[in-house]
Amino acid sequence: MEVEESGAELENAGKVEAEAEYHSHDFDWEDLKAKVESDPAFSYHLSPFSSPAAGTTSPPQPSSEAWKSFHRRHASGKFFKERRYLLKEFPELPNSKDCAKILEVGCGNGSTAVSILRSSESITVFACDCSKDTLEKANEIISNTKGIDIKDRFHPFLMDVSKETFPDWLFCNAYPSHHKVRKEQPDFLRENQCCVSGMDFVTMIFTLSAIPFTIMPSTIEQCVSVLKPRGLLLFRDYGLYDMTMLRFLPHQRVGFREYMRTDGTLSYFFTLDTVRELFHAAGLIEVALKFFNMFSGISITYVVYTPFLIQVHKLLTADLHLPTALQLELEYCCVQSVNRKNGKKMQRVWVHGKFQKPAS
Numbered sequence: 171m172e173v174e175e176s177g178a179e180l181e182n183a184g185k186v187e188a189e190a191e192y193h194s195h196d197f198d199w200e201d202l203k204a205k206v207e208s209d210p211a212f213s214y215h216l217s218p219f220s221s222p223a224a225g226t227t228s229p230p231q232p233s234s235e236a237w238k239s240f241h242r243r244h245a246s247g248k249f250f251k252e253r254r255y256l257l258k259e260f261p262e263l264p265n266s267k268d269c270a271k272i273l274e275v276g277c278g279n280g281s282t283a284v285s286i287l288r289s290s291e292s293i294t295v296f297a298c299d300c301s302k303d304t305l306e307k308a309n310e311i312i313s314n315t316k317g318i319d320i321k322d323r324f325h326p327f328l329m330d331v332s333k334e335t336f337p338d339w340l341f342c343n344a345y346p347s348h349h350k351v352r353k354e355q356p357d358f359l360r361e362n363q364c365c366v367s368g369m370d371f372v373t374m375i376f377t378l379s380a381i382p383f384t385i386m387p388s389t390i391e392q393c394v395s396v397l398k399p400r401g402l403l404l405f406r407d408y409g410l411y412d413m414t415m416l417r418f419l420p421h422q423r424v425g426f427r428e429y430m431r432t433d434g435t436l437s438y439f440f441t442l443d444t445v446r447e448l449f450h451a452a453g454l455i456e457v458a459l460k461f462f463n464m465f466s467g468i469s470i471t472y473v474v475y476t477p478f479l480i481q482v483h484k485l486l487t488a489d490l491h492l493p494t495a496l497q498l499e500l501e502y503c504c505v506q507s508v509n510r511k512n513g514k515k516m517q518r519v520w521v522h523g524k525f526q527k528p529a530s
Contacts, residue, residue: 194504196504202411218426252281253281256285262524263289272286272294272371273396274296276377295323298327299326299328305326331381340369370402371402378440379407394454400527400529408520409441412517445500449523454528455525455526455528456524456525502519503518504518
């Protein structure tokens with residue numbers, strides 16, 4: 171999957187994403203929310219979604235076939251945009267040590283994997299996608315990228331995460347899964363090696379939104395099952411009131427904040443609360459960027475956002491009236507650019523988040 175737009179919009183989206191490397195707070199999301207919700211032209215986006223009567227229209231189904239068709243249409247790699255900005259958004263990746271293992275869910279044409287592999291020679295990327303064609307294209311692009319030696323460092327495999335379970339060679343019994351695993355052994359495993367011992371990171375970059383909302387919880391649970399304890403899940407996807415959401419027509423709604431493009435691919439638009447609830451339900455803990463007490467000078471970076479930390483923060487800010495800041499790694503990224511052809515402003519909204527698997 172890992173495609174932000176379909177058709178002609180994809181190229182413009184890539185340009186905006188490139189700009190996101192340098193800025194991600196061009197406007198306030200609350201201001202955009204107020205503007206959208208006060209505009210009658212957008213009222214159909216806000217109304218509750220009424221499910222069709224039984225026996226008339228079926229709910230949206232996993233759109234892997236639609237994504238496969240999309241990748242076949244764009245197999246030339248014309249829309250490949252290396253996502254170098256992700257290394258700034260997720261500095262844990264280039265700064266990782268001890269031969270970190272990363273699972274990229276929905277790798278698409280490799281635009282994320284190539285940046286990760288370039289950032290550190292000690293990183294190994296395992297990447298899955300539902301399209302055989304796009305996996306072959308990703309392998310071709312990464313193999314031909316200068317400055318990257320992918321020998322034993324890039325392992326793509328075919329899998330539809332919305333329908334299938336991860337192969338058992340990704341993790342051992344030390345990281346049990348509630349799902350039925352597939353028993354198959356890849357060639358790169360050493361003799362007597364049963365698995366690669368779990369993942370240090372799982373990335374979901376513009377992947378979850380392409381899956382029906384009802385299937386998202388089980389998909390996330392699968393991803394959590396292959397994470398090592400204290401491993402991180404790195405998330406980036408569409409945010410509520412993104413420009414592309416507002417372009418959808420009423421008949422393209424297939425659920426609340428869920429839409430189907432003309433080519434059959436799905437797109438869901440997240441709020442921070444929805445993302446938080448989904449990942450917390452799967453057993454992950456939200457990560458905070460910094461907890462800083464400006465009075466005492468105490469600063470702790472990359473702490474886990476726990477109920478205890480919330481109470482400490484409230485105590486310092488309310489009861490003791492100390493100036494503190496708790497910046498969570500779950501936020502809207504709001505990027506504005508201008509269409510060079512028509513001069514129109516484009517307001518893009520993405521949700522950025524980091525979640526950690528508890529130690530036990």
